[in-house]
Amino acid sequence: MTAPGESKRGPVVQDWVLAFVVGVIQVAGGRGANLSQTGVHSLDVFGYVLLLVGPMALPLRRPYPLPVLLVTITSCAVYLLRGYGYGPIFVSLVIAFLTAAIVGSRWWTYPLAPIGYLALVWPLPTMIGHPADPRLAFGMIAWLGVLVAIAEGIRQRKAALVARRQRAEAARRDEEAQRERRASEERLAIARELHDVLAHSLSLINVQSSVALELFDKKPEQAESALAAIKSASKDALAEVHTLLHAIRSGSPTPVAPDEPAVDAERTPESTTDRRDSERTQDNSVVAEAPPRPAAPRSPAPSIEDLDALLQRARAAGLTVDTRVIGTAHKLPSVVDVAAARIIQESLTNVVRHAPGAPAAVTVRYAADSVEITIDNARSPGTQSKSGPGGGNGILGMRERAHALGGQLIAGPRPSGGFRVVARLPSQVGAQEEAR
Template sequence: MEEPGGARERWRYGPPWSDRPDGAGGHRPRRPWRSTALLTAFVLIGSTYAAHHQPLREPLDGYARVLMLVASALLLWRHSHPALVAYGTCAAALVYLGAGYPYGPVFLTVVVACFGAVVAGHRRAAWGAVGLLWAGHALIGLWLYRRLPPPGDKAAGIGQEIVVATWVLAVLALAELARVRREQWARERADRAQAARRRADAERLRMARELHDVLAHSISVINVQAGVGLALLDTDPEQARAALTTIKDASKEALGEVRQVLDTLRAPGEAPRAPAPGLDRLPELVEQAASAGLTVEVEGGPPRLPPGADLAAFRIVQEALTNVVRHSGSRHARVRLDHDRAALRLRIDDDGPATGADAGGSGNGLAGMRERAAALGGTIEAGPRPDGGFRVLAVLPLTTEGDQ
């Protein structure tokens, strides 16, 4: 049994049988029953009132009311067939006028139909229909009035036709203004939706970079230590135990950083539970690399950095050292930090050679570093050195707190 609310919702737009499936998998457009019914009542009542004040015109009869009902009923299709409705209401109003019936609200149906046609983009149809109605009115008022009812009717005069034309142009101008505003609102909605999609894409890309950098580094350390543990499990249990301890610490840290990244999916406006990593954690990074068998020599110290640049610099060094662990035969790397008031320069070197083995990575490490640098207006250069080994050189623009 259907709920009463559902029935009321359908009746809001007309009787249930008026909105059945059209056979093409969809539904016919819902008819504006309420507004059309109100407008029909206004046209009938208003025309009856107007007839009492125009005794020289033909009295309203059944034929006049049929014409008013036809003109009003056509408005039910003004959303689905705006051009045809514009011409149909103009034709009904012209016949009503030619029959000599009183001037009145019947012309409001023409206004509504043509207004809707213009707003819907059928400008030529609306202008053409109104033009035909005005031409017919001028023809009746200036020439055919002698042969059409009511008897003894007088010529309308040029001034009256100019007034009618002015009203017609005013209505069409308002319709054009509404159409322009509607198109502007549609463009603004589309722009806002596109901007929201771009922001969502940028956020997904940022999260993907963060997760890649966190997991690639930690899992590389875990992979190396797991190999050490397996190799020494029987011959050197204490060293195997140390490798397992390193695996535990690395996995715990990776879980914490992944949780921090995923915290951004919580409700907007909440502060992060932990600060984003920066170059102040470079000693921890060196210790993690050492646990993977890589000795890292650091030259220079970091300046005071904005949070975005600090995080990018940390991730670039982290990814570069991860690539050394995974892809290089060298067990020694050098990290050099140089800076001035304009930029921070990071240089990460290893002596190679490249192992050429498949390390199981995604191949997105260098791309992620370039994206991070580009987001800050910086650059990344990465490639083999002439004397062997591999070098990553990052230049990040920055503004230190002392410059502010």
């Protein structure tokens, strides 16, 4: 990697080398041109100094382009007015002009071309007794036009390169922002899934464990039922966590399609074979194989097609839930179906947590282009509903799910007491949402 000092030193060395080469060309070529012309003043010490003024100023052409150009023009004008004749003294002037036109302002540089022509070629030299060859006068006009065209072409190419770099930098920043946005969306999706998977099951386990502790001595039969419900809920929660982790590791969409059959971990030799094949290196050498582990169980994702199965866990926890379906039920996209089921589960979890003993009602209304889910619960029969720990993310997660699909969710207390959650989700989603 080049150090900053070395990167700055490179152009400086190049400028001094260029100045030396131009100085040699102007001194040697100027002497030859002076000797080959008639009627000109012979080169003296002052003439050689003028030939070296322009090259000596060239190393400063990058930081001071316009002053260097003025110095070279002045040295050329004095050289011609002294009668030393035409020669390669214009080399340093051409280099200084191109540098000033590319690095500096064109509005200060380009007007100097016709001014220099008038002062150095025609008519000023003719007026003071140094007439120029007509062919040289017309040829200089053409060369000045070519010089300005070259300067403008280089300037435009430089501007295009700068614009291209700026576009590439903007595209890179935009790509980084897109990656950060996608990563943030993935983190939020994983957080929602973890909350939906764990909060529902753990809330039911908490309720059932409280019931089991209260009835353990007085009514052991009912306590046994509560413990059985805890076992079932914890088993289902563990299976769902394994399913979620499997989806995250494999990079597949988090929710499993509702019609996907459950996979028995003991009957999937293909997964063991695929895992062993993936442990081979690129040169086809087989590395040491770890003992095969059973694949993570993959249970079907929740669905509102079978409300009784969806509400089985909540009812097993002692929650009374009535259901009602309005309209003609039809197949929903998997992401909509899973989101609706998660909203129902989270709403019932909140009922168990904050209004224990209160009955709940779930209403699913099918329309042509949407499905509406309403979850109502009455006031808790106790003297005071449990508030639970603050800072919950249940309603926020449900609202994010609905908004991500282009729907909406409203949650709040009912005027007659209790709580209501209403979610309206579209029946059709785009390919991008379906792939999530």
